[in-house]
Each structure stands twice: as C-alpha cells, then as structure tokens.
Amino acid sequence: MSEYEFRVERLTPANLSDVQALWGQMYSAEEIEQRTRIFHWFALGNPYVSDELPPYYLLVDSDRVVGMHGHAPWPFSLGGRREQGFMCYDDMLSVDYRGKGLGKIMLKGVADLRPELAGALWHNEANNRLYAKADWHDFTDFCPFVKLYDPGPLLRRRLGGALGGLLAGPGRLALSLVDRLRGRARDDGYRLERIDRFGDEFDDFFASVEDQFDAIVVRDSTYLNWKFVDKPFTPYARWAARDADGRLAGYVVFRTFSGEDGSYGQVMDVLADPRSGAFSVLIQKALDEMRAERVGEVRIACTHSGFAGALRGLGFLQSSHVLHFMILHWEGRIEPGWETSARHWYLSYSDGDGDCWTT
Numbered sequence: 273m274s275e276y277e278f279r280v281e282r283l284t285p286a287n288l289s290d291v292q293a294l295w296g297q298m299y300s301a302e303e304i305e306q307r308t309r310i311f312h313w314f315a316l317g318n319p320y321v322s323d324e325l326p327p328y329y330l331l332v333d334s335d336r337v338v339g340m341h342g343h344a345p346w347p348f349s350l351g352g353r354r355e356q357g358f359m360c361y362d363d364m365l366s367v368d369y370r371g372k373g374l375g376k377i378m379l380k381g382v383a384d385l386r387p388e389l390a391g392a393l394w395h396n397e398a399n400n401r402l403y404a405k406a407d408w409h410d411f412t413d414f415c416p417f418v419k420l421y422d423p424g425p426l427l428r429r430r431l432g433g434a435l436g437g438l439l440a441g442p443g444r445l446a447l448s449l450v451d452r453l454r455g456r457a458r459d460d461g462y463r464l465e466r467i468d469r470f471g472d473e474f475d476d477f478f479a480s481v482e483d484q485f486d487a488i489v490v491r492d493s494t495y496l497n498w499k500f501v502d503k504p505f506t507p508y509a510r511w512a513a514r515d516a517d518g519r520l521a522g523y524v525v526f527r528t529f530s531g532e533d534g535s536y537g538q539v540m541d542v543l544a545d546p547r548s549g550a551f552s553v554l555i556q557k558a559l560d561e562m563r564a565e566r567v568g569e570v571r572i573a574c575t576h577s578g579f580a581g582a583l584r585g586l587g588f589l590q591s592s593h594v595l596h597f598m599i600l601h602w603e604g605r606i607e608p609g610w611e612t613s614a615r616h617w618y619l620s621y622s623d624g625d626g627d628c629w630t631t
C-alpha cells in the first residue's frame with residue numbers, strides 16, 4: 273500500500289457510523305453502547321471544542337474509514353502561561369490495516385494538521401510504540417505510588433495461593449502496626465467538606481497555585497466539573513480543604529472499586545498549594561474514607577517532588593510500573609529541560625483519558 277492513497281480528516285457527524293463500524297471489530301454490542309455514552313460525555317461534551325465537531329481525526333483509504341485518533345483541545349498552564357493544547361487518546365486501526373506502518377501515517381497526518389502542543393497518557397504496548405515511531409517524546413519516569421493495607425492479593429500473585437494466603441494475615445497485622453506507629457497527617461486546622469460541584473472559587477484557587485507547577489493541565493471549575501461531576505457513570509468522592517480562615521486550600525477526587533483479587537482505592541486527582549500542608553490533609557482524608565470501605569490497596573499517581581515526599585511520609589511506596597506520558601510539538605513552548613523528566617509535569621491518573629473508560 274502506498275501512503276498516498278490515504279488522507280487524514282476530521283470526524284464529522286456523517287462519519288459516526290464508520291467509527292461505530294471500527295468499534296464493531298473489537299467490541300461487543302454492550303461495549304459499543306458504553307463507548308457511545310463515553311463519546312457523548314468525553315468527546316462531544318468536551319468544553320473546549322469550539323467548532324462543535326467531535327474531536328477525532330480519521331484515516332481514510334479512498335472512501336473507507338480505516339483508522340481513528342482522538343485529538344481533543346485541552347488547556348495547559350506552562351510556567352504560569354495559559355496555552356490551549358491537545359490531549360490524544362483512543363487510537364484504533366481497522367484490523368486489516370494494522371502492522372503496515374499506517375498508524376504512523378495517521379499520527380503524522382494529524383500532527384501536520386494540528387501543530388499545537390499535544391500530550392497523551394495511557395498507552396498500551398502497541399500504542400506506546402506507535403507514538404514513539406511518530407516522534408512523540410516519552411517520559412519513562414512517571415510511576416504511580418501504592419499504599420498497601422492488605423498484602424494478601426500481592427502475596428498470592430507473587431508466591432501462589434497457598435503460601436501467599438498463609439502469609440497474608442501476619443502481613444496485614446505488620447502493616448497495620450507500622451501505620452499506627454507512623455501516625456496520621458497533622459490536620460493543621462484545615463476543614464474538609466464534600467464538593468457537590470466545583471464553583472468559581474476553584475478558578476481563583478487554580479490561578480493562585482498554577483505558577484507553582486512547571487507544566488500542568490488547567491484544573492479550573494470547567495475542567496473539574498467536566499471530568500469529575502458530569503461523567504455519566506463512575507461516581508467519584510470529592511473533598512475540598514479550607515484553611516483556618518475559610519480559604520479554599522485544595523481538593524481531592526477518588527474512587528473505590530473491586531478488582532478480581534480484592535478491593536482498591538484510587539486517588540484520581542488532587543491539587544493543593546505545595547507551600548501549604550493541605551496536600552497531606554487531603555490524602556489522609558481520602559485514605560480514611562477509602563479505608564472505611566475496607567480497600568486493601570490505594571493507588572495514586574502524582575509527579576510533584578514535594579507531594580511525592582508527603583506520600584512517602586504517609587506510607588506510600590513508588591511502583592516501578594511506568595505510566596507512559598508522551599508529548600509532541602513541545603519545542604519552544606516549554607522551558608529547555610522540562611522534557612527530561614515527568615517531575616516537570618504535574619500529572620495524575622485523571623490526566624488525558626485516564627479515568628474515561630472506567631465503569
């Protein structure tokens with residue numbers, strides 16, 4: 273196949289059935305129904321789309337749609353300067369077009385059409401390799417943190433059912449003892465309250481802390497409500513912290529879920545002023561709430577070095593599992609050196625489409 277037979281174009285409502293046909297190659301009717309709900313909320317509901325077209329690009333071979341690539345407008349704050357960029361997700365090629373270098377043609381075609389800064393998180397192996405071939409820059413030091421309460425599932429996975437099961441009880445006791453000795457985060461006079469919707473004061477809060485982060489997605493009320501309140505499934509717990517004067521000092525968003533081998537907690541997003549103690553207070557609150565639901569393990573992805581220190585203080589360990597974050601068209605937009613390490617990017621599990629597919 274020659275690359276000149278292909279063109280890359282924006283998805284229009286007229287092509288929606290072509291996209292569903294692509295989904296039909298991989299997903300059951302039930303999964304397609306779920307993807308359609310996600311499409312309405314996450315793609316069509318993206319508050320930054322200005323032309324009312326779905327934020328997707330297609331690879332078209334003559335008249336046949338053979339590939340799709342989500343490329344959605346997304347606001348960044350780079351050194352305190354706001355810039356509209358894009359976040360990419362949901363790549364798929366028709367089965368008979370895979371393994372022929374066409375994914376790269378699709379990504380290169382979109383890159384030519386959209387020269388703005390783009391980021392992408394949450395790749396599987398094939399996608400990670402594809403993006404690297406299309407010249408995306410890969411951060412390999414973005415690794416989540418884990419806090420264990422019940423080592424049973426881990427021990428059973430590593431040592432097998434019998435031995436792992438035998439050691440689970442003493443392991444639980446030891447962890448609980450260490451936790452008690454470590455103590456809790458000091459509350460420092462912060463007051464915690466549930467968030468129903470993120471109001472305007474979250475805009476002011478973000479504006480007051482954004483210059484503390486080198487590169488960060490703009491977490492204002494528009495973004496936070498879209499991602500964590502208006503999602504039509506997966507309810508999140510949302511808490512805000514206020515300081516002794518009643519000023520907003522940060523928020524945390526989390527959820528619990530059942531896995532095959534146990535119950536888990538995941539901190540989807542958290543933001544606080546790194547100069548304050550609010551981060552630890554918010555994480556402690558999330559831990560308390562999730563523990564009340566008897567989770568055996570809590571996960572959080574967080575790149576700020578100060579926050580990483582606070583997590584270690586609360587008993588989290590950093591995993592070696594890399595959550596690939598990749599960027600394109602960053603040259604001249606970020607400070608030289610910020611492409612060397614994910615610690616220059618404030619990233620959480622919720623960045624990109626991370627929390628999009630969980631049901």
Ligand SMILES: CC(C)(COP(=O)(O)OP(=O)(O)OC[C@H]1O[C@@H](n2cnc3c(N)ncnc32)[C@H](O)[C@@H]1OP(=O)(O)O)[C@@H](O)C(=O)NCCC(=O)NCCS
Nearest residue numbers: 363364365370371372374375376395396397398399401402
């Ligand atoms: C991702 C995708 C668009 C890439 O298409 P492509 O450009 O034709 O590339 P390939 O399918 O050949 O895969 C790229 C690389 O990943 C490897 N790969 C493919 N499937 C893989 C898998 N399931 N596990 C591990 N590696 C895989 C290929 O061998 C290839 O390796 P190479 O670069 O060393 O040759 C295509 O594989 C696809 O549509 N996959 C299904 C949907 C999907 O998984 N999307 C990503 C969601 S995060």
